Amino acid sequence: MNSVILVAAARLQVVLLLIFSAYMMLRGHNAPGGGFIGGLIAATGFVVYTISCGTKDARAALRFDPASIAGAGLGIALLAGVIAAFWGDAFFTGQWLFIGATETEKGLPLSTVLVFDIGVYLVVLGAVLSIVFALEESD
Numbered sequence: 001m002n003s004v005i006l007v008a009a010a011r012l013q014v015v016l017l018l019i020f021s022a023y024m025m026l027r028g029h030n031a032p033g034g035g036f037i038g039g040l041i042a043a044t045g046f047v048v049y050t051i052s053c054g055t056k057d058a059r060a061a062l063r064f065d066p067a068s069i070a071g072a073g074l075g076i077a078l079l080a081g082v083i084a085a086f087w088g089d090a091f092f093t094g095q096w097l098f099i100g101a102t103e104t105e106k107g108l109p110l111s112t113v114l115v116f117d118i119g120v121y122l123v124v125l126g127a128v129l130s131i132v133f134a135l136e137e138s139d
Contacts, residue, residue: 003052010052014061017045025121026114035117039124046125047132055136058129066129073122080116092116 021041028034050058062069084093094113101107 006052010049014045014049017048018042021045021121025117028117035120036124038117039121040128042121042125043128043132046129050132050136055133059133062129066126066133068126070123070126070130073119073124073126075119076122077116077119080112080119083112083115 021038023038024033024041025035025038028037046058046062049061053061059065081092083095084091087093087095089095094111096109096111098107098109
């Protein structure tokens with residue numbers, strides 16, 4: 001499409017959807033959301049951009065091949081599962097690290113669950129965009 005308004009709105013929408021997807025992924029730790037929903041929201045932003053600007057510009061904006069993003073996400077998710085084995089726990093058992101913890105305060109919790117969510121986020125983003133780009137380029 002050759003609409004200046006659509007292109008400008010799509011660029012703004014991509015930024016807003018990427019920020020919202022990061023929020024949803026991080027929020028999913030203790031509330032509804034997580035890597036799958038965050039990845040879908042991020043992919044939606046790029047789909048809108050693809051519709052308005054074309055596949056070539058969307059690939060340039062993404063900067064990485066979607067299949068590579070999905071592969072990297074799969075590796076990160078697998079790594080989150082393997083980390084538990086170093087502590088002698090079962091595969092995919094959540095491991096927690098509390099940064100700055102004292103006797104009275106819990107500190108900032110970081111976990112392998114978050115690493116797994118990041119992996120799922122990247123897998124969903126890469127897989128959806130691989131499909132969308134392939135469908136758009138087949139026309």
